[in-house]
Amino acid sequence: MAKRNNDHVSISDALKEFVQTNKLETGLNKVNVADAWAKLMGNGVNHYTTAVQLERNTLYVQLSSSVLREELSYGKEKIITLLNEELGKEIIKKLILR
Template sequence: MSKKRHNEHQSITDVLKAFVSENNLQSGLDKVDIREAWAQLMGNGVNNYTTAVELKGTTLYVKLSSSVLREELSYGKEKIVTMLNEAVGKPIVDSLILR
């Protein structure tokens, strides 16, 4: 009889985490997570005027087609950053630039 090794019984979550880590995919996944979080948190009203959401380092750049909306959102940038980080479950965004 052969003994089974313990490492043969890994959860799929652990295997995926290891794959992501070994292949340096986390930053790409973070970018996708942040785009999805923006869309969910802001809702259709803001999403209709959002033309681009791009994460560069820890800064999130959001292009809006409405100057009025951009001005309105600029007052709550810190709160938006906090909400986005909570939505993805880790501190990915430090600052928000609205264009």
């Protein structure tokens, strides 16, 4: 039977330790990046977004509108900065719009 630890630990600390112990951070980052994209870009861009994938430090976003893809390509650095600020850490270093 497992030994109980009588020290009081907050739920957030326990969850952080669980995530680190089980190496789940990369999977959570993928989900969090997709949520941050949807939140920051709004309904207009989300309507034309077909896929958002994070691989290593590169975010791949597939868009169904070539005009929108061209418009967003002018502000890639700003989009990367906004997404990293929303996530609270520097996860994305490169943005590729398809």
